[in-house]
Amino acid sequence: MICLDCDDLFATWRQQARWLLSHGVEPSQVSWETAELFATDLELPATPGPFQARIPLALVEQLEAAARYRGEQRWSLLYEVLWRVSHGDRTAMLAGDSLGSELHRRLKQVSREAHHLHAFVRFVALAPAESAPGRPEYVAWHEPAHDILESASSHFIGRMGRHRWLIATPRDGVYYDGEQLHHQRQCPAPWQQLAREAEDPHGELWLTYYSHIFNPARLNTRAMQGHLPSRFWKHLPEGALIPGLISEARTGKQRDGQAGSVGARQGKRIITGG
Template structure:
């Protein structure tokens, strides 16, 4: 078994895979370390030196597909990509298709990656810092399940204009300085502390607004968690309200929730005008 480590970088993996293909090394003979953890069953087999004689012809579309799938974190992250590459390079393009067992897993991973990018766009909550502060004007903390931050955060360049902003995660971070997007694979500790410890001056106002627009009569927990997974609640300002609002809905507010919010208000008497003679 040949044991390789691409440091979870697609370009590094691509160079390694190209070299393996040139020597026609079968996928069953290769293992990639993931997240710095080596395969316990891999051994230090001697590896071929130099470039091999086999020249593979790879469609550009496949490389783009493999790069998308490479952002998925999970078992056999890089080995699966090499197996797809191997089959296509040997004339079997069904490995790219959803109808194939391997292609189905490839497409599933791409779908998960795209969904995680959507979650970033939907659930990041930027908090504005005081105008006198140096550095980013807006900061946010997010915990994505896959490596989508660098590619998906470009979405905010158009949305935030010339403002400076920062998104920190447990792994990496991005900072837009008004002109260019800076990505750090290892998120600096000061970025993480800044994003996790900042107070939102408008937080109470937002919680009041959210609690008033929540409609218990239309609550469907399964659908809600499909669109807003519970793993994101802890990092959303309204997350602390959601369990309480769900509990209130279960306890009867699904029937009277729309009226209960105004039941104790005094109301206003409307005087009727006397009909004209």
């Protein structure tokens, strides 16, 4: 078994995979798992092998996107797909194939996580003293399930204009200085602290607004958690309100179709159910 470490970098893995292919090393003979029980007992020659693989560009793009998925056999599965396609079996790229099905599942998970970043990041404006020249004006904390920050955060460049902003995660971080996006694979501790401790000066106003527009009569908890997974609630300003609003809806307000503060006002009671 050949045990390799690509440091979770696609460029490094790609170089290693190309070398392995050139020497005809089958997927069963190589692993990128860091917790292997057995040390490497095979070594690759110092020079490239004779096999020259022809890889379609579409596959390279698929593999690069799927490489952002965190999970077991993260890199080994990609090499198995690469091996089959390089030897003439392009069905490994298709969702109808057993291996291709897993590849496409990972692609969907990565794409969905990028959507979560775009939808659920909440930037907080720093006070003028905190956002001095060279420091971000807006900060956000996010906890993605996959390594999508570097590729997906450019989404905010056009939306934030020339403002400087920072997104910190438990792993990596990005900082936009108004002209260029900088990615740090290991998020600096000061970035993390700044993002996690920032207080939104308009937070109370937003909570008041959210609690008033929440419609218990239209609550569908399953659909809500499908679009807004509960793991993100703790990082959203309105997240602390959601469990209570759901509880109130289930204990009567869903039937009445109105929030408690609205129902307490004078006027006729509206019944939505039959």
